[in-house]
Amino acid sequence: MIDVGNKKLGKQPARIDARTLKLSKYLRAVAPPPQYANWLKPIPLPMYANDSIGDCVEAAAGHMINLWQSWTAPKVPQPTQEQIIEAYSGATGYIPGDPNTDNGTNMLSFLNYWRNTGVAGQKIAAYVSLEPGNLQEMMQAVYLFGAAFIGIELPIAAQAGNWLAPPNLQGNNAPGSWGGHCVPVGFYDEFKRPANRNTVITWGEELLMADGFYQVYSDEAYAILSADWIEANQQAPNNFDLAALQADLAAL
Numbered sequence: 001m002i003d004v005g006n007k008k009l010g011k012q013p014a015r016i017d018a019r020t021l022k023l024s025k026y027l028r029a030v031a032p033p034p035q036y037a038n039w040l041k042p043i044p045l046p047m048y049a050n051d052s053i054g055d056c057v058e059a060a061a062g063h064m065i066n067l068w069q070s071w072t073a074p075k076v077p078q079p080t081q082e083q084i085i086e087a088y089s090g091a092t093g094y095i096p097g098d099p100n101t102d103n104g105t106n107m108l109s110f111l112n113y114w115r116n117t118g119v120a121g122q123k124i125a126a127y128v129s130l131e132p133g134n135l136q137e138m139m140q141a142v143y144l145f146g147a148a149f150i151g152i153e154l155p156i157a158a159q160a161g162n163w164l165a166p167p168n169l170q171g172n173n174a175p176g177s178w179g180g181h182c183v184p185v186g187f188y189d190e191f192k193r194p195a196n197r198n199t200v201i202t203w204g205e206e207l208l209m210a211d212g213f214y215q216v217y218s219d220e221a222y223a224i225l226s227a228d229w230i231e232a233n234q235q236a237p238n239n240f241d242l243a244a245l246q247a248d249l250a251a252l
Contacts, residue, residue: 007203010054010104011151011180014132014220017108021128023137023223030144033136035190037143039237040199040206041070047204048084055088056202057105057182061119063201064147064184068228071146071237079120087119107151107182107220114224122228130221135211138198139188141223143238148185150200151220154178158217163200165212175217185209 045066048059062079069076088094088105091113095101111127130137130148141148153176157166166173187199198209229236 006051008050008052008054008056009154009179009181010050010056011182012104012106013180014151015106015108020108021126023128023130023141030140033139033143036188037139037238038187038189039067039071039142039146040186040201041067043067043070044078045201045204045206046078046081048079048081050203053085053088053094053102054104055084055094057107057110058084058088058091058119059203060149060182060184060201061087061110061114063204064149064224064226065120065122065228067184067186067201068146068226072228072231083120087113090117104180105182107149107222111149111222111224122226124224124226126225127222130223132218132220133215134221135214137223138185138214138221139190141221142185142188144236145223145225146186146229146236147224149182149222149224150185150214150218151180151182152214152217153219154181154217161207163207163209163213165210166216169216175219180219183207 043066045063048055048062050056050059062084065079069078085096089096091110092103092105093101114124115127130141138148138150155166155174156172156177158178169175181202183200183202185198185200189197193211197211198214199206200209231237
């Protein structure tokens, strides 16, 4: 169980942009995801300062780069805490040491920053939105793209470290009663559904997330195409072809 006593959140409310490409259109051209996908590895996962500042969105990006490169470029230096804080500053105007500027991050704005400016020297090629709470789309994002980048409106009850389906949405179970948070999903297993089917990375640790928790509390989610997920042969570790993927995304 994760001790959340000194942990921060930092995701601002979801912002919807009708121009954002949707994964649902892309899914028409690909097979359903397999029942199991696991891209997690026993590698160091830094806190990225999310115990002291509200950079959970940038920290989640750092953890996705950690996961991708553990498969495609394990000898490449991982993002440093300084680089993640630099991204937080660049994306939001945060000034280290000034708590008045520590106001969290809008995920959609950050994705555009990641695509145009980069994080730790790496730019992403594209991103598409998922329907919040849609398990099939989340699974497809994890399987094809190496992780799903999700935003959740955490209830106070989540402080117990058990991200289970709530019995109701009142009191401590109310969405957002704790605050907004951003995490990557790197594992799912339909054979373990529903309670322990998904694993997210948060505050430098792995945490189980139930189907019902995601369905209730997710308010935005994205699949991200990154060169960090592509090996030298231009294929992803799941043998998915980069050229085909780019062509399909361009056709949306």
